[in-house]
Amino acid sequence: MTRTDHLSLVAEAQDRDVVAVGSVLLDGKTSGELVLLVEDRWQGKGIGSQLIDRLQIASEAAGITTITAQVLTTNVRVHRIIARACPQVTFSTPDCGVVEAVISLTGPVGSAHRPAAA
Numbered sequence: 861m862t863r864t865d866h867l868s869l870v871a872e873a874q875d876r877d878v879v880a881v882g883s884v885l886l887d888g889k890t891s892g893e894l895v896l897l898v899e900d901r902w903q904g905k906g907i908g909s910q911l912i913d914r915l916q917i918a919s920e921a922a923g924i925t926t927i928t929a930q931v932l933t934t935n936v937r938v939h940r941i942i943a944r945a946c947p948q949v950t951f952s953t954p955d956c957g958v959v960e961a962v963i964s965l966t967g968p969v970g971s972a973h974r975p976a977a978a
Contacts (some may be wrong), residue, residue, distance in 0.1 A: 867892070867918050871907050882911035884919050884927055892919060894929040894963070896938075908938070912945040920965045927963040 871880040879902040884892035894915065898908045919927060931938050939959065942949055948964040 867915060867922060869911055869914055869918075871898075871902075871911060873902075880907045880911060882908075882915050884915050884924065886924070890923060890925045892924050892927050894927050894961075896929075903937075908941050909945050912941065916946065916963070916965060925965050927965065929961040929963070931959050931961060933957050933959050 866883050866885045868881065868883040870878050870882075873879050880896075880898040882894070882896045884894055886892045894912070896908055896911060898911075916927070929942060931942070933953065934957075939951070939961075942961050942963070943951075946961070946963045948966070950962050950964075952960050952962070954960050
């Protein structure tokens, strides 16, 4: 993990190929924007959720209190991932076709604080 103007993590396969990358681009002292990319054949395996969890924890440790993410309205899978991984998220639709997720890091962070499945 590095911190200059961003916090970044990569996920590697056993053969050391990079299969996913997640970053929080810092746009202020206490805010940042989440960027996430998971290779198609590795989607649906929990990698994106793990990256989001770890980036939230690292961001909070770095003094970040709010993370935003811009997601296409049609990308329902990512909406669900963010909603599950981020207990304190609100969604809005500032632009046609784009949903903005605003994640507050002032309370419990990550999947460890999600309610247990029934």
